[in-house]
Each structure stands twice: as C-alpha cells, then as structure tokens.
Amino acid sequence: MKIIPLERIKEILPSLDLIPAIETGFVAYSQENAVVPPVGELILDKGEVHIKYGYLKKDDYYVIKIASGFYDNPKLGLPSSNGLMLLFSQETGELVSILLDEGYLTDIRTAIAGAIAAKHLAPKNIERIGIVGTGIQARLQLSYLSHVTICKEVLVWGRGDIQLVKYKIEMEKQGFNIETTLDTAEILQKCNLIVTNTPSATPLLNASDLQAGTHITAVGSDTPDKQELDSALLKKADVVVADSISQCMGRGEIYKAIQAGHISSDDLVELGAIIAGTKAGRTDDNQITVADLTGVAVQDIKITEAVYEALS
C-alpha cells in the first residue's frame, strides 16, 4: 500500500496528460459505464464533509474521495479545504494507495473540467478570456485553459482592487496579459470565453449583457443555493451542457434556471456525450453555449488513478 504525500502529487502533476484521462471519465459517465452512487454528506458545527466515490467498469480500481470545507480555518491559519483520496482494487477490495492531497486534486480536476468544457464548446477564435473571481480556482482555471487555447488576453473581475492586483501579478508571471474590472458587464461585453469561479448566492452575470458567440463555464455553484449566472442567460443559450444531468437537476445554475422556468431538462446535453460525439455541442461560432460544472466523482477517480499509476 502506497501513501502519497501532497508534495509528490504536486511534483508529478505537470507531467501527466490529465485532459484525455478525465475526458474518458466523463464519457464513461454519460455512457453509463461508471458507477457513481449519491454523494455522502456530513454536516458539522464548523464545516461540512463530502464523500464522492465510484468506479469505471473497465478500470482496475475504485476510488473514495473525502473532501471537507471548514470555513473558520483561515482564522486559525489553516486552509478551509482539505481531504484525501483512497484507491482500492476492484478485484480484491484491497487498499492500494492513499493520496494525502489535502483537497488539491479536487481543485485540479475542477480546473481540468473547465479546460475540457472550453475545448469542446468555446468558439474557434478566442479573443479574450473572462475570469470571474480571484481565488484559487480562478487561477487554476486560467492556467489549465492554456492547454486548449493560445489566447493570453484576460479580463478578470473581482470584488476589490487588492485581490485583482494580486491576481494580475501572479497570473502575468504565467504569461497572461491581465486587465481587471469591478464591473461584471464588461466581462460579458469584452470576452468570448468566460469562466465563473465564485461562491456567490446572487447572479453576477446578467443576460442583457450577453453577446453572440460566447461560451461560459460556470464552476462556482455546486449547491442548490449558489448562483453566478442570471437564469435568463441559460434561456438565451443555444446549448446548455451539464457535467451530470441528474446532479444539475438538483444544484447549480441549471437547477436555478429550471426552477425559474427558463429551461427544461429536455434542453440539457451531457458533457460526456459531446466529448464522445454522440450529441452535438457548439455547431456555429455565433452560438451561445453554457456549461455548468457541479463536479462528478469520475473526475476524482480518473485523476487519482493517473497520479497513482505515474508514481508506481
């Protein structure tokens, strides 16, 4: 049994080709070749814990992920996110590896899902990337987009100048040209590939600002309460994509838009079906596409397997 600490995971990650690995996971999920039971949830006074688990039928392993958010941790000098990944043999049930990733692989697999959504749904010519939010996920999303687009022009929205300046300094080191704004309307007016990365409970992007030929990936909302996109925006979209249709019926932007009567479940296409080519995604550069990513265990499964196999 191999115990893999966070430093080893961080060392090996840049050498891994994770986009095709996680694409395989989404395809298996949409083709019902993955077994992904409902998410386990534990609510505590100071935080919450989610247990995501399952396997791809053709793989050697099953994976159990434990991820927590404890929101007072920063006051104690600790990160709010934490967790680990456990890899077991499908053949014998034996524990094969413990990845002590402290929540890092969840951040990475979420960013990779954003890159996959952009790869399959963004218009051909990306003029400017719009990033909503300035946290860890807003950084990782932009970093991983460089795997699927050569565009380096970025407009980022944040709640305050300090966060924006920090974001600009850090991401320009990675080769991006970063402009900043305090007005979300500018994001929709100037960018045709947009990623939203906040825990907002009220919409930040309004349908009235939406331009033809835009793709938006909504990453921040993964609960029934959070919402980053005006629901009318999903009605205007030509294609609305869910990472998991069943999950998005109960949480995230799609849930909110269905609740508001703007779209119905018949309007949804699953990301894995677009990757597999069995359903159409964007068919025209003037279309508007929206992908809602709420996080599916197949992402955790494939990234855990990839890290373990690279280190064994």
Place this chain on the structure above:
Amino acid sequence: MKIIPLERIKEILPSLDLIPAIETGFVAYSQENAVVPPVGELILDKGEVHIKYGYLKKDDYYVIKIASGFYDNPKLGLPSSNGLMLLFSQETGELVSILLDEGYLTDIRTAIAGAIAAKHLAPKNIERIGIVGTGIQARLQLSYLSHVTICKEVLVWGRGDIQLVKYKIEMEKQGFNIETTLDTAEILQKCNLIVTNTPSATPLLNASDLQAGTHITAVGSDTPDKQELDSALLKKADVVVADSISQCMGRGEIYKAIQAGHISSDDLVELGAIIAGTKAGRTDDNQITVADLTGVAVQDIKITEAVYEALS
C-alpha cells in the same frame, strides 16, 4: 497525522476498556446526540463496500469507516473482509489518523456490542452459552462475553464436524468448555444466552424450541435478505431490542419479523435507551429477550477514538 498499522491496533486493544466506550456511543445514538448519515454503498462485480460515518456531538472527532467484503478473496489466499478507519477533527476537518485495521475493528466492535447486549439483557444466571456459527465472529463473541459473564460452559452449532473441532480446540485454549452439536434445536433447549453469527438466508433457530428465560443476540443478519431466527421467535419474546430502530426496520431479524406481521415497530426498544435506563430491558429472569444487532456507525466511531487516544 498518525498512521496506525493493524499490528499496533492488535497490541493495544486488550488494554482498552471498550465496553463502556461503545455503550456511550449507543446511548448518544438513542438520545440523538450522534450524527450518523445513511450508509454509503458501492456494489462491484466481485464484492461490496460500505461507508459508515458520523460523530458524537460532544466528541473531538468524526470518523469515516470503509469496510469491504470480496467473497472470492479466500480463493486468492486473501481475507474476504477488509477496510480502514479515518479519524478527523470536528474543529478543522483535518485528518488526524488513519487506522489500517483491515476490517479487524469492525469484527471487534461487533463482538463488543454482543457483550453489551448480554450485559443488559441476559438472565442473571447463565447456565450455558449457545453459539451458532464457527467463524471469526463466533469466536470473538464468545471471547468478549467473558467480560460480562463468568459462565464457561458453551454449546456451539456448526454446519460440519471439521469447523466444530477447530472451534472447540481454539476456544478451549481460552478457558471455555466447549460441546458441539449439528442440531440447532439443542442450542435453544440447553442454553439461556445464545449468540447467532452466520450469514444464513434461512432461519436456523425455531420458535418451537425456545425456552423461558433465554436471551438471544442475533449478529449475523445485517441485510434485508439474511435471517437466522424464525420470525415467530421474535413474537414470543417479551422484549425485542434493536441497536438502531430505524436501521432494523429495513434489515435484519426485526425487518423479517415485521414483514411477517409478527411484531410492529411499537414493540421495539433501542439498546442505547436500555443502557441509559430510560427504557426497560429484561425485568424478570423468566422473560425471553432478543437483541438484533445490525451495526451502527457509533460503534466504529467510539472504537476508533479509543484506539487513537490510547496510542497518542
């Protein structure tokens, strides 16, 4: 973060006072001072995995237990049961300890629950202990009964002579006087404290053989399919005890007896309420009592905490 291997767990266990620790868990559960979400379940071609998790509100930790059964493993020279326990801080969500118990603590906490049931429900004078089954749990149940009764006279039932001889040799080394039988009727006729420990899907003990003044703890059935006791036997019982009323409504002997119309949920008393003294258990040595143990996460929580605290 402390990783505790199985050998260290086995070394420390005999020094721990686990009966009161697990009694505290049952009491907290029955008083709704424990948070225990529904069990997570993953079904694979060759086995199944259960995830039990939760916490006691007044404790420092929460616990996630992963336990698997892969039934072809013995053909490969591997045990069918496996698993591990994870201990986290309720305050920060940080992983505090990984107990690589390989399913061993599940066996032990199950045996301790049997001792607790006997402590609170068996008649005062135990003439002979009846053990149904000859596997690991049939051994551990008898071992742990020595914490709550001085009786050393035992009659054990098994499916074949080889298993019975092995059981007799091994348990006589622990100071018990073991007789064997191939007839379950004899168990009911000659023993007044009986523990059933098989994965049987058809009843092994018949109501017609039941004597006054008997206590039976049913350990083997923890699914809707398994059944060791004739359901009519629960109808004859003066007190029917569940480790978890809600869980026993859907699995185990109580589930079968309710399905058969022999008892109703109103007839059930929870083990934690008897331990706390808020509900009556046995009130007379001539009564018949039955305890159905299906396994509750509070047992896993308390044994994990006890092992960790003893080693830290």
